[in-house]
Amino acid sequence: MIFIIVLVFFLIVGKSLLVPLFMGGFFAILFTPLSIWLESKKVPRILSCVISLLMMTALVGGLLTFIISNVANFTKDFDDVSGRLTEYATQLDPWAMETFSYDTALQEKTNTDYLKNLLTKNSSSIGDFAMRTVGSMTGLVLIPVFMFFFLLYRNHLTHVIIHIYKNKDPELVKMRIVSLRKVILNYIVGVVKVMGILAILNITAFSLLGIKHAVFFGTLGAILNIIPYVGPFFGAMLPMVYSFLTKDSLFYPAGVLVSYQVIQMIEGNFLTPKIVGGNVNLNAFITFLGLIVGGSIWGVAGMILVIPAMAILREIFDLSDSTRPFAILLGEEKEEDKTDAKEEEAEELENEKND
Numbered sequence: 001m002i003f004i005i006v007l008v009f010f011l012i013v014g015k016s017l018l019v020p021l022f023m024g025g026f027f028a029i030l031f032t033p034l035s036i037w038l039e040s041k042k043v044p045r046i047l048s049c050v051i052s053l054l055m056m057t058a059l060v061g062g063l064l065t066f067i068i069s070n071v072a073n074f075t076k077d078f079d080d081v082s083g084r085l086t087e088y089a090t091q092l093d094p095w096a097m098e099t100f101s102y103d104t105a106l107q108e109k110t111n112t113d114y115l116k117n118l119l120t121k122n123s124s125s126i127g128d129f130a131m132r133t134v135g136s137m138t139g140l141v142l143i144p145v146f147m148f149f150f151l152l153y154r155n156h157l158t159h160v161i162i163h164i165y166k167n168k169d170p171e172l173v174k175m176r177i178v179s180l181r182k183v184i185l186n187y188i189v190g191v192v193k194v195m196g197i198l199a200i201l202n203i204t205a206f207s208l209l210g211i212k213h214a215v216f217f218g219t220l221g222a223i224l225n226i227i228p229y230v231g232p233f234f235g236a237m238l239p240m241v242y243s244f245l246t247k248d249s250l251f252y253p254a255g256v257l258v259s260y261q262v263i264q265m266i267e268g269n270f271l272t273p274k275i276v277g278g279n280v281n282l283n284a285f286i287t288f289l290g291l292i293v294g295g296s297i298w299g300v301a302g303m304i305l306v307i308p309a310m311a312i313l314r315e316i317f318d319l320s321d322s323t324r325p326f327a328i329l330l331g332e333e334k335e336e337d338k339t340d341a342k343e344e345e346a347e348e349l350e351n352e353k354n355d
Contacts, residue, residue, distance in 0.1 A: 012297055019298055019305070020143045020146055022305045022309060023146075024142070024145070025150055028151050029184050029185050029188065030188050031052040031151065032154065032185070033185065035051075035052050045151075046152065048151075063223075067216070067220070071216075161173060176319060180315040183311060184308050195226065199221075199222035201218075201266070202214075202217065202218030202222060202235075203215050206239060206256065206259075209243070211242070226304055227291075230291070230295075235260070239260075281332050282331065291306060313326075314326075315327075
């Protein structure tokens with residue numbers, strides 16, 4: 001119990017350092033095959049690490065530029081949205097007064113000048129929220145730095161882990177490390193593939209419905225899908241609210257909801273099982289609990305990082321007999337365990353009948 005308390009305290013206090021450290025590690029795992037391929041072509045390791053770092057920076061920078069530019073385009077629709085809000089407020093104010101004898105004053109609050117003043121007054125808190133979500137500027141700088149060093153010293157880190165488990169066969173430990181790296185890499189690549197397919201499906205559905213900024217909403221929904229359970233909810237809510245405010249019929253938000261649900265069914269029943277599969281091999285309860293704990297400690301970053309982190313812990317726990325029960329706790333229930341459990345239940349029922 002004391003260990004858990006100390007661990008949680010350490011994770012909270014060290015958030016500004018640990019989040020960039022984990023993010024840098026996962027980017028390093030993602031770009032390790034590229035570095036290995038470059039080194040096989042006689043490219044020096046330092047240069048291969050620099051090339052991988054530049055590609056990661058270009059990829060993330062391009063994605064952020066795409067999101068920021070599309071968010072900036074929303075300001076062009078602000079007046080139309082404000083008019084729509086005013087129309088709804090004009091209808092809701094009398095209804096609230098007649099039904100509840102309460103003046104909501106929504107018509108005044110949906111005025112464009114009022115909204116702008118509200119945003120101006122709360123701009124500092126919005127900025128603080130954004131910085132807490134993304135992390136400090138120091139953290140953003142540390143991510144590529146950690147990635148570079150992880151790529152540069154990946155063999156050295158392997159030797160360190162081999163020495164930690166010196167009572168085990170070095171080749172077995174090395175094989176487990178390579179296997180773990182492949183598991184995380186396959187998971188990340190699989191998630192990226194699923195995101196790409198979801199983006200295409202979302203964009204197609206939103207374009208057919210005539211939703212403005214379909215590319216942005218479709219791509220953002222696919223990116224948010226990386227956060228299990230919570231991400232798809234926000235991915236659907238944003239285009240639904242936007243279509244509700246900018247379209248003249250409820251058909252459009254309803255169409256967004258239906259199409260998103262159909263796409264999520266395809267993703268959950270076909271895309272993720274076929275592409276991602278059981279790479280991380282974590283049971284649903286531990287995944288859900290990890291999301292809650294990760295989100296409460298590290299926010300959005302914790303919800304993204306917790307699943308790969310628990311997959312790594314499961315493999316590390318499996319290396320030692322003393323920690324293997326924790327690996328079993330994190331992992332999926334095996335078929336033979338299910339069979340044994342069913343047989344035990346059948347025996348208990350038979351004994352109850354005999355009694």
